[in-house]
Amino acid sequence: xxxxxxxxxxxxxxxTAPGLASAEELRHETQYRVSLAGLPIARAxxxxxxxxxxxxIVGDITSAGLADLxxxxxxxxxxxxxxGDTRLQANHYTLFYKSGKKERTYDVAYDNGxxxxxxxxxxxxxxxxxxxxxxxxxxxxxxPISGMIFxxxxxxxxxxxxxxxxxxxxxxxxxxxxxxxHPFSTDGFKGKTIACGVRFTPKSGYKGTRKDxxxxxxxxxxxxxxxxxxxxxxxxxxxxxxxxxxxxxxxxAVKYGS
Numbered sequence: 001x002x003x004x005x006x007x008x009x010x011x012x013x014x015x016t017a018p019g020l021a022s023a024e025e026l027r028h029e030t031q032y033r034v035s036l037a038g039l040p041i042a043r044a045x046x047x048x049x050x051x052x053x054x055x056x057i058v059g060d061i062t063s064a065g066l067a068d069l070x071x072x073x074x075x076x077x078x079x080x081x082x083x084g085d086t087r088l089q090a091n092h093y094t095l096f097y098k099s100g101k102k103e104r105t106y107d108v109a110y111d112n113g114x115x116x117x118x119x120x121x122x123x124x125x126x127x128x129x130x131x132x133x134x135x136x137x138x139x140x141x142x143x144p145i146s147g148m149i150f151x152x153x154x155x156x157x158x159x160x161x162x163x164x165x166x167x168x169x170x171x172x173x174x175x176x177x178x179x180x181x182h183p184f185s186t187d188g189f190k191g192k193t194i195a196c197g198v199r200f201t202p203k204s205g206y207k208g209t210r211k212d213x214x215x216x217x218x219x220x221x222x223x224x225x226x227x228x229x230x231x232x233x234x235x236x237x238x239x240x241x242x243x244x245x246x247x248x249x250x251x252x253a254v255k256y257g258s
Contacts (some may be wrong), residue, residue: 037247088146106168188257
């Protein structure tokens with residue numbers, strides 16, 4: 001299984017997570033398009049429920065267009081946790097990822113941001129140059145889904161933070177920096193976005209000689225645009241740009257809002 005391909009789909013999953021900031025019972029659905037060099041490669045659909053400060057996000061991503069000419073890819077995720085005053089705090093995250101005939105399931109449990117259990121099924125074989133996870137890598141981390149949702153109260157510092165993310169296999173840092181704002185319009189939203197530059201730094205849980213990771217780590221062209229979800233009173237991604245050796249991957253909201 002191509003780990004970089006899996007990581008790109010995790011980024012897509014993160015981008016599609018809708019915002020939440022209410023203890024009332026809510027249901028929310030978002031739809032996204034994933035493209036490579038302008039050509040469609042995937043579509044995503046997410047359904048979210050929140051009740052009594054407990055949230056659940058269920059998502060599906062399937063390959064489409066250009067990607068289906070190479071191999072079929074499916075990703076399914078489920079994240080559950082608590083809606084806090086400052087952010088969503090996951091307590092359980094799963095990802096099922098299938099590429100062609102190969103498939104793998106990632107299951108992570110969290111307690112106040114610390115990983116308490118982590119399994120990968122089937123267990124992968126690791127090459128000699130694999131950079132292993134340390135105990136410290138699994139402390140004070142975010143899941144890749146709810147970790148990309150921010151309350152409106154934190155909007156002034158949204159693009160001035162470092163996100164420590166663990167996706168079930170790889171530990172990475174995503175350092176955000178301000179890049180102004182951009183207009184954005186889609187079904188359910190029209191207005192200004194907050195644009196953040198992103199520096200990707202792989203920390204552990206990956207093959208140390210991966211050229212695609214090194215390429216992305218040396219790039220200054222990764223961006224995420226956040227839009228305000230008025231009903232939910234949070235900022236969540238509506239557009240992501242990821243430079244790769246094969247062209248630019250873009251993740252664009254085609255529906256955003258309750």
